[in-house]
Each structure stands twice: as structure tokens, then as C-alpha cells.
Amino acid sequence: MSQGLARPVENLISxxxxxxxxxxxxxxxxxxxxxxxxxxxxxxxxxxxxxVKDRICECRECGNLSEKPVCPICSNPSRDRNxxxxxxxxxxxxxIEKTGAYRGLYVVLGGLIxxxxxxxxxxxxxxxxxxxxxxxxxxxxxxxxNPTVNGETTALYIVRLLAGTGVKVSRLAxxxxxGASLEYxxxxxLSRAIAGRKEF
Amino acid sequence: MSQGLARPVENLISxxxxxxxxxxxxxxxxxxxxxxxxxxxxxxxxxxxxxVKDRICECRECGNLSEKPVCPICSNPSRDRNxxxxxxxxxxxxxIEKTGAYRGLYVVLGGLIxxxxxxxxxxxxxxxxxxxxxxxxxxxxxxxxNPTVNGETTALYIVRLLAGTGVKVSRLAxxxxxGASLEYxxxxxLSRAIAGRKEF
Numbered sequence: 058m059s060q061g062l063a064r065p066v067e068n069l070i071s072x073x074x075x076x077x078x079x080x081x082x083x084x085x086x087x088x089x090x091x092x093x094x095x096x097x098x099x100x101x102x103x104x105x106x107x108x109v110k111d112r113i114c115e116c117r118e119c120g121n122l123s124e125k126p127v128c129p130i131c132s133n134p135s136r137d138r139n140x141x142x143x144x145x146x147x148x149x150x151x152x153i154e155k156t157g158a159y160r161g162l163y164v165v166l167g168g169l170i171x172x173x174x175x176x177x178x179x180x181x182x183x184x185x186x187x188x189x190x191x192x193x194x195x196x197x198x199x200x201x202x203n204p205t206v207n208g209e210t211t212a213l214y215i216v217r218l219l220a221g222t223g224v225k226v227s228r229l230a231x232x233x234x235x236g237a238s239l240e241y242x243x244x245x246x247l248s249r250a251i252a253g254r255k256e257f
Numbered sequence: 258m259s260q261g262l263a264r265p266v267e268n269l270i271s272x273x274x275x276x277x278x279x280x281x282x283x284x285x286x287x288x289x290x291x292x293x294x295x296x297x298x299x300x301x302x303x304x305x306x307x308x309v310k311d312r313i314c315e316c317r318e319c320g321n322l323s324e325k326p327v328c329p330i331c332s333n334p335s336r337d338r339n340x341x342x343x344x345x346x347x348x349x350x351x352x353i354e355k356t357g358a359y360r361g362l363y364v365v366l367g368g369l370i371x372x373x374x375x376x377x378x379x380x381x382x383x384x385x386x387x388x389x390x391x392x393x394x395x396x397x398x399x400x401x402x403n404p405t406v407n408g409e410t411t412a413l414y415i416v417r418l419l420a421g422t423g424v425k426v427s428r429l430a431x432x433x434x435x436g437a438s439l440e441y442x443x444x445x446x447l448s449r450a451i452a453g454r455k456e457f
Contacts, residue, residue, distance in 0.1 A: 062351050063322045063329075065308040072305045075298075077290050078283075088309065089348060090277050092322065096310045098275075103303040105272045108265040109288065110296045122263045122292065148289060151262050 066092065120165035120182045122147045130154075130163060137161040139196030141189060143215055145169050145208070149201060161199070164189070169207035170214055178214060186215070190222050197225040204231060266292065320365035320382045322347045330354075330363060337361040339396030341389060343415055345369050345408070349401060361399070364389070369407035370414055378414060386415070390422050397425040404431060 073084035116128035140161025153159050166181045202208035231249035273284035316328035340361025366381045402408035431449035
């Protein structure tokens with residue numbers, strides 16, 4: 058009661074402060090917002106929160122979040138089954154789907170290999186990729202891990218995993234972000250952009 | 258499913274987008290955060306949200322948010338009962354309590370008089386103030402409404418309401434915010450600061 062706020066209000070503020078990038082002020086603003094909302098609206102949010110926990114599982118074919126055992130992407134007959142995009146997590150699927158530029162399938166690894174954080178290949182879903190290969194997949198695997206040390210390590214691991222299977226392996230292009238300025242690009246990105254130059 | 262996200266996830270994102278100053282990206286970040294939390298943690302937040310709705314009422318003496326019919330400030334025997342601070346809402350109580358500079362009571366009006374928005378004196382809790390006067394209060398009423406048109410209108414209304422009751426009425430000081438620069442102060446604030454100057 059240090060600030061003249063009722064205990065349930067202070068309690069709600071401290072719950073909000075646990076959220077990512079929510080500080081004291083934003084947590085207060087959120088709590089004050091809900092004080093003014095109807096019970097119905099609050100219950101709707103609670104239901105949405107609980108549903109995310111109860112109704113979501115991992116797609117058994119790609120590892121993406123799904124309501125059903127097989128996710129809508131894997132069960133969509135119009136997706137290109139000759140292409141598998143390997144990503145670290147479901148956020149990456151969402152980002153790629155948003156572009157509309159990819160019509161194939163995914164394998165959601167569940168993270169990146171990170172010796173520093175004790176994440177090895179056994180902790181990730183490389184098994185799903187192996188399974189697809191074992192079942193006769195012979196198309197292209199597009200590695201879409203972040204251009205970071207862990208992303209590169211994971212990419213190399215996939216390349217080795219698929220060596221000798223006859224599967225084509227590619228990597229998302231490195232280069233200048235669209236709209237970026239040469240002047241401000243870092244040296245590594247710029248040298249990658251030069252190395253990866255394309256003929257007009 | 259437009260972005261490869263399961264429906265409960267999209268649903269949660271759209272619930273978060275209803276919050277003040279939460280856009281698409283932040284709503285996504287929040288939803289993704291909760292996917293990674295345990296059911297326990299999610300239930301704790303839900304309980305906190307529902308409690309704010311179910312356990313909070315208005316203090317019958319000052320109108321502040323409270324768990325009990327009389328709030329902890331009004332029922333605290335060590336608060337100065339010769340001083341009433343009139344504020345627009347509970348946020349203002351929290352702001353003033355945080356300073357630690359005030360030890361009196363409050364009246365939380367529930368808003369400000371605003372002819373433009375159809376808020377007249379009848380919509381606000383001036384009755385609580387009247388009640389205290391009728392019960393023999395004869396100390397000081399400190400008007401702490403915002404320095405805006407509606408705040409000023411409300412302040413003037415209180416001054417008139419209390420005229421002839423013998424109650425001392427004061428207003429929070431206008432002036433330069435601490436740390437501000439003269440150069441950037443607006444003319445009205447600066448002229449108020451000059452008018453309200455104090456002898457060293």
C-alpha cells in the first residue's frame with residue numbers, strides 16, 4: 058500500500074512487470090487500463106491466454122506450433138513438398154509466411170546449436186529432418202537460421218547431416234538489407250554482399 | 258492462419274493489440290512470451306486480472322480504489338484529517354503518495370468537469386467533499402487537478418462550492434518543472450512562475 062494503491066492493483070502491476078520490455082510505468086498503465094475494462098473483456102483475455110497453453114501442441118511433422126497433431130502448413134496439399142525450410146523457431150515460420158515468398162514445408166528445430174548455452178544437436182529437432190529424408194525426400198533443404206555464430210554452427214551441422222543424401226542444400230542470401238545505405242553497412246555484410254553479387 | 262500461426266496464438270495477439278500503446282509487433286512479442294511460460298504463471302496473471310475486477314470497489318469516504326469499504330488511507334489513524342486533497346482519479350493519488358510529501362486525506366472526484374465531453378458536476382464525486390464539510394471538516398482543501406482547461410474549471414467549481422464554509426482552499430503551485438530550462442519553458446508556465454515567485 059506504499060503508493061495508495063489497493064493490493065490487487067499492486068499485484069497486477071507486479072505481474073505485468075514480468076513481461077518482456079515492460080517497465081514500472083508501462084505495467085502501471087496496463088493495470089490501470091484493466092481497471093477500466095469490463096469483466097467480459099478481462100475474461101476474454103484470460104481465455105485467450107489459457108487457450109494458448111492448452112490448445113497448442115507441436116506439429117509432429119515439422120515441430121511448428123499447432124492446434125492439431127499435424128499443422129495447417131504440413132497438411133495443406135497445395136504446399137510444395139519438394140522444399141523444406143529449416144528454421145530455429147515458430148517466430149521464423151511466421152516471419153517467412155508473412156513474405157508470401159515461400160510455398161514449401163518447414164522443419165522447426167526448436168533453437169540453435171549453442172555450446173555456450175549447452176544446446177547440442179540432441180536438444181533440437183534434427184530428427185524430424187532425418188525422418189523426412191529417410192522417407193525418401195529428395196528436394197531442396199533451405200537453411201534459414203539467423204546469420205549469427207549459433208545460426209552458422211547449426212547451418213553447418215545440417216550441411217554435414219545431409220551430406221551424401223543427394224538432397225540439395227541452400228542458405229538464405231546474405232547481403233545488404235533493402236533500403237540500407239552502403240555507407241553504414243558493416244564490413245562483413247558488405248563483403249558478403251560483394252561475394253554474393255548477381256549478374257543483371 | 259495467414260502467417261503460419263495457430264489460431265489461439267493469433268487470437269491472443271489480437272487480444273493484446275487492444276491494450277494501450279501495444280502495436281502488432283509488441284502484441285506478437287507478448288503472445289510469444291506466454292507460449293514459453295508455464296500454465297502456473299499464466300494462471301497467476303489471470304487471477305490477478307480477475308481480482309482487480311472482483312475485489313476492488315470505491316472507498317465510500319474518498320472514492321479511491323479499495324479492497325474494503327473504507328480504503329487504507331481513510332482508515333489510517335496517522336493521516337492528517339485536517340487536510341483533503343481533491344484529485345481527478347486514483348492515478349493521481351498514486352502519484353502524490355509516491356512523493357511522500359502529503360500525509361492528509363483525499364477526495365477522488367472520478368474525473369474532471371468537461372462540458373465538451375458532457376461531464377458535469379453531477380457526474381463527479383463532489384458529494385464526498387460536501388459530506389466531509391457537512392460533518393464539520395474545517396481544515397484545508399488542496400486542489401490537485403491537472404493544469405488544463407478542465408482541471409481549472411473543476412478547481413473553480415470547488416472554490417465556489419466551498420465559498421462561505423470557512424474552509425481554507427489552496428491549489429498546487431504552478432511553475433517551472435524541476436530540472437527544466439527557462440529557455441524552453443512555454444510562456445504561460447513562465448509567466449505563472451514569475452507571478453508565483455517566492456522570497457529566498
